[in-house]
Amino acid sequence: MKNPPFTYHRPTTVDEALALLAEFGDDGKVLAGGQSLLPVMALRLGSPEHIIDIGSIDELATITVGDGVTIGAMVRHAEAEKSADIASQAPLIAAAMPYVGHRAIRSRGTVVGSIAHADGAAEMPAVCLATGATMSIASADGTREVAAADFFQGFFTTALEANELLTAVHFPAWSPTAGGSVVEIARRHGDYAMCGLACSIDVPNGTITEAALSFFSVAGQPIRVAEAEQALIGKPATESSFADAATVVAEHLDPTGDIHATANYRRQLATVLTRRGLAEAASRIGVPA
Amino acid sequence: MTDTQDRQRSGLGFVGQRVKRVEDERFLRGAGTYVADVQPDGVLHAAFLRSPYPHATINSINVNKASRLDGVAKVFTGAELNDVTNPFLPFFMLEGLYTPLYKCMSDDKVRHVGDVVALVVAESRYIAEDALELIDVDYTELPSIASIDDALTPGRVQLWDKANGNVLGDIDASYGNVDEIFAKADHVITRTLDCPRQTNQPMETRGTVVEVDPQTGHLDIHNTSQAPHMLKWATAALLVNEGGFKNLGKFVKNAERRSAFLGAAKSFVTTNKEKLKASDPAGQKSQFEKDKSMVKHQMRMASGLLAADDYPTVKAVDIGGAFGSKGPVTREDIAVAAAAKQLGRSVQWIEDRVENLQDGGQAREERFDVSIAVDADGTLRGMKVDAYLDQGAYPAFPISSAIIPQLWKLYMPGPYNFEAFELNTKVLATNKGRVVPYRGPWANETFMRERMLDIVAGELGMSPADLRAKNVMREGSMPDAFITGPSIDETMSVAKTLDRALEMIDFDQLEEDKAAAEARGHKLGLGIASYHEAAPGPPNFFSSAQPGSDMFLYEDGRAEVEADGSIKMYTSQSPHGQSHQTTYMQVAADELGVPMEDVEIVWGNTDRTQFSFLGTGGSRGGPLGAGVMRMTAREVRNQVVEVAADMLEAASGDIEIVDGNIHVAGVPAKGITYADVAAKVATDKRISSGAVFSEEMKYEGVGNGGWSVATHVAWVDIDLETGMVEIPRYLVVEDCGPIINPGVVDGQVRGGVAQGIGAVFYEKHHYDDNANLLSATYMDYLIPTAMEIPEIDIEHMETLTSGENDARGTGEGGMIGAPAALTNAVSDALGVEVHEQYLPPYRLLELAGVITPD
């Protein structure tokens, strides 16, 4: 369980990092917090020849407020967890943080690294999908922006090319009448969930005008259940609306099974989490559920 | 009543006190000496190439590229290491059981994922692992045997050519008139219960650092062994010296060794004459008939032992847990020693977690088809069990897991008055990791029996508590012996723990709590389980299972006072988390009348401690290990008192030793010290160092040796929406006799219960239908953490006997009782019969009828 040899690079600017990525292409790999990459290398499931550590690029370690909030690539989970700006501008991130691994992992791991890694069982990709986040991607050839819905493409697979860096992720402004929550069921404290949900509802005047139900750990990538979201629109934020949505979730979600959770069990959790998650979201905005 | 007991009972002295562990200071500061902390100059690092397949033939292996990698000292193929080692030939064989002979490395066939195929020795573990990737092995995959059912199906691919299918043998036993009892009883209740595979998971994985003395070639083996002497002898026997019978000639010529060895052998045979006669040589004979090569190999091993120029020294300092997995000598231990010897250089191998999950030791995959004969009034009459034990590919060495049915034979009817009992066990070979003893290796018998008792109670419409209370053996009407043979004495106090536990349960409150849980969409249940455990058991315990097998059941120890007055206690135990150092210091300090810190405990070095076959294992550290500390310390104290009496011009009967002050009773001001007395003897003997007082002893325990018993009660709360479980309360009422250190006993009980909670709710070692390992990392093999373990209430009942050292073992019990109590609680909560030990959340919802299986 020792990693294969590699050459280590420690650029201090984004441009330097992009030049290195351009040079090494498929043989290079970005290292952020290392909490996912290093285990992969230790198990020799991956053996990149060049490691480009972005930990010394100060310009990436920023949280910027403006029409929502933008989180730079070197913002650690722990910083996001205690950031007042994130709590007010992107409450779903704050809600997700306590579930991401353990404290020690959150001290090193990064929010954006988790998004780039795109584990279908991870919280942040689902939060991105629920909130309609935008990915800022850079390469030596220029920059581009990709919507979360186009970014996650399957089992550990994203729109990122080998020569690209995910420099930041932008989360749009949070409606003052919206409530959200992240709920999940994991086997042990700190484990990846067997099933989880990042959800939000906007209830400006008694009825739901917008809804997002973004499930994680049900497939290779986070999944939104549009039919259930649709079923909520125009309904009051009540337990019975949420229960109806849960029924729709059960009909439309087709989760996978593994040694920890059967497909039927995941479907059961998804329905329970729909009810629990929406009730918690409603309680955040003081809507009587 | 003796002096010690007086003090023990009145709470004076260190014994009985919640003394802080002396080990913790170094452990918590990171200052322990674990095997990876031993770094000899220039040590090389080893890594094994392991099979990715469950079952395959090896057509060819090419190590050229790997050998040329910079920093690689040598790549050993399996064949090369097998040339310089003897095959593993089990020491103990059982009549009717085929115990395969296997080699240090696999050179023609691999039999499980992780099977060892080649060994790289390099300047670093990194380089060694780089080289592994350059080795080319051509395999042809074979079908695999992945389960108990596969192994029982005739005509399938066979793991061992000379065996009869994959059923390696039957271990049967019958007591009482089974047919008659079953014919007469009112009801016969039959079920099948399943236990999944688990793995012992110590924090420190296996490891061995083989240090080669460049001048003499002597091997110092620093190892994580629970049984260092066993490893020393096995290494001597398994490393080929010059091969064949030439060694015998050399041995005959070496007069010193010859007389030492023959002297030892002769004394062993004379002291154990009767036991040896009884010890079933037929078992070996029938094995040898199946595999003639075994005779040759036994001779090779014997000649290795006789003619080795030099036996290695094994050193085990601090060990980060084992739970039984580090008792066996493993192929890796021998391969690394052989490699170091070949290279003439020190080599270390530190097992990583992936290797450990593949073959560090697995356990408990068993199935029981059980019938219980019972009368309508709840009187238990008889029990019949067909058991199946999945041993994995390579049997543990030198004692295979076939020892487990030998213990089932004695334990299965439990502390209840069954009149008849029959057990038929099939030991099965599968393409999975090696099965080793795991904390209470026989424990599934308690799960099986206690689960069945609840099922029987359900069928009869009785409460599980009443059924147990009615049938448990009680003082007054207790038989002299179990129907399975072992004698019973007052320490078999299960009834007392059961009665106490039932007193401590508020059954009215339970009904209220159940209703409250239901109102929240949860289900709450309560489960009870009782057991008895030989710790170390009466003198006829092991011979009840296998005549003659009690001949190794003693514990050696030595007490010494050196010329400078320092006190050293030598134990052959090999502590790995059980707090031997603290408890032995307590015991010796009380006997010697000195502060604890004046006593040094010496362990784990085969040059300094006496031979012990088992090292630490079998709950013997308290009764026998502490016992020999007590007895030898007492003798040395007497020797010291004799000399001190002369020095103080008093009668030895008037001498007292308090806090290291040796004085005439009532005149503490005119005291002398151990150093003064030792100095006097040293001067008289004209020596300046070494022992001036010494006592060595083989301690077999006294009286009936004793049972350790307990009743566990679990409260389990299940969320019916998610299957998530909480354990609002867990109670253990235990009796391990007079306690040396309550803190240590509590720790052992809690740790055991935690592993039982793991067994039921978290831990299953998953293999797929083709015997590929699925739980190959800690992402998938889930061990409960502090977050998942509730408070555990412990009630101690200290039944005393007339014995001198009456402390009884308590290391295994927590793990034995917990799976039964927890599954019983789940069954009570859900109102369904539970037939399996592993209950993850999805399974709980299936049982509750909330979801259907996929």
Ligand SMILES: Cc1cc2nc3c(=O)[nH]c(=O)nc-3n(C[C@H](O)[C@H](O)[C@H](O)COP(=O)(O)OP(=O)(O)OC[C@H]3O[C@@H](n4cnc5c(N)ncnc54)[C@H](O)[C@@H]3O)c2cc1C
């Ligand atoms: C025991 C344990 C438990 C965990 N539990 C959870 C959990 O419950 N939920 C959860 O979500 N996560 C969990 N994690 C993962 C953790 O959150 C990681 O921190 C996260 O997945 C990756 O972030 P990182 O900064 O460590 O990325 P790294 O490990 O450094 O990188 C991960 C991958 O993303 C790529 N990458 C990283 N940053 C960029 C970038 N800016 N641009 C392009 N590519 C990039 C890397 O090249 C690599 O392929 C756990 C980890 C461990 C070890």
